[in-house]
Amino acid sequence: MPDEQVLSESTYHAVINAPMERIDIADWLFNLPDAEYQRCAPPDHIAAGYTTTDDGRPMSINVEQIGDGLLVQHYVGEIVGPHHCRMVSLSDVYTTQGRTKVKVIWDLSVKPIDEGRCEYTNSVVAFTTAEFLDFIDLHSITLQQAAATRQVASADHNSRETPLFAQSIERRAQGRTTPTEAPGEEEP
Numbered sequence: 101m102p103d104e105q106v107l108s109e110s111t112y113h114a115v116i117n118a119p120m121e122r123i124d125i126a127d128w129l130f131n132l133p134d135a136e137y138q139r140c141a142p143p144d145h146i147a148a149g150y151t152t153t154d155d156g157r158p159m160s161i162n163v164e165q166i167g168d169g170l171l172v173q174h175y176v177g178e179i180v181g182p183h184h185c186r187m188v189s190l191s192d193v194y195t196t197q198g199r200t201k202v203k204v205i206w207d208l209s210v211k212p213i214d215e216g217r218c219e220y221t222n223s224v225v226a227f228t229t230a231e232f233l234d235f236i237d238l239h240s241i242t243l244q245q246a247a248a249t250r251q252v253a254s255a256d257h258n259s260r261e262t263p264l265f266a267q268s269i270e271r272r273a274q275g276r277t278t279p280t281e282a283p284g285e286e287e288p
Contacts, residue, residue, distance in 0.1 A: 104227045107202060107247050108254040111223040114266035118273035120212040124182040128272045129208065130158055137162070140268055141261035146170075160187060167253025170194040175206055184209040190229070200235035203227040210269075220269060222262040226250060 116123060130150050137148035146163040153159055158180055162173040172194075175187035187206040192199060207223040228243070236246050 104203065104229070105243065105247075107226040107228055107232075108250040109223075109225045110251075110255040110258040111221060112258050112262035114220050114222075114263040115213065116210065116218045116220050116266050116270045116273065117216065118218065118270050119216050120183070120210065120218050122273040123210050123218060123269060124273075125185050125208050125210060125269065126158075126177070126180045126182060128269050129160060129185055129187075132268070136268055140264040141257060144257055145261070164257075166257045167249060168195055169253075171204075173204060173206075175204075183211070193232075197239050198235065201229045201231045203229055208265075220262070220266040222258060222265055224254060224258050226254060 132148060132150075134148050138145045141164065144165045146165065147161075148163070149161045151159050151161060153176055158177040160173070160175040160177075162171075162175065164171055164173070170193070172192040173189045174191065175189040177185060178188050179186035185206075185208045187208070189204045189206070191202050191204050193202055203226070205223075205225045205227075207221070207225075209221045209223075210218045211221075212218050232246075233243070236243065
């Protein structure tokens with residue numbers, strides 16, 4: 101897309117206390133209960149659901165508040181594997197000034213640290229769309245202003261969700277589904 105420019109970039113890392121062979125990011129992502137998604141960045145994460153595109157590719161639908169924008173993410177899996185998922189969304193953004201769209205690439209990966217631990221990486225890059233550039237022009241906002249605002253909000257959000265995503269992936273790798281459930285116990 102010729103109008104694509106980077107709006108924001110953030111990458112954070114967290115340790116997962118589980119061996120690499122027990123981790124399956126794709127399985128976690130496409131089986132993540134709505135309540136668990138909400139626990140991974142309160143109060144920003146509002147809802148999550150999972151579906152497919154018309155041609156059968158996996159899709160994660162996420163609703164979240166990032167800064168002043170309410171985003172409805174339509175993440176389509178470009179790479180979907182146990183140790184790496186690359187999700188791309190043409191996301192709806194709702195603001196007090198109206199609605200627009202941005203493109204977001206969410207990259208989730210894991211690499212081993214040692215036999216019992218891995219490093220989780222959560223990377224998010226947002227790009228402009230032609231619609232977004234028209235929107236900021238209509239509202240007399242410069243690209244630099246929009247990018248600066250988005251960078252602060254996105255980095256803050258990602259810094260909070262990354263360790264909680266890592267904990268959630270760790271629980272799944274250990275056979276647990278919630279923070280309070282001990283291994284082998286089922287929820288009531």
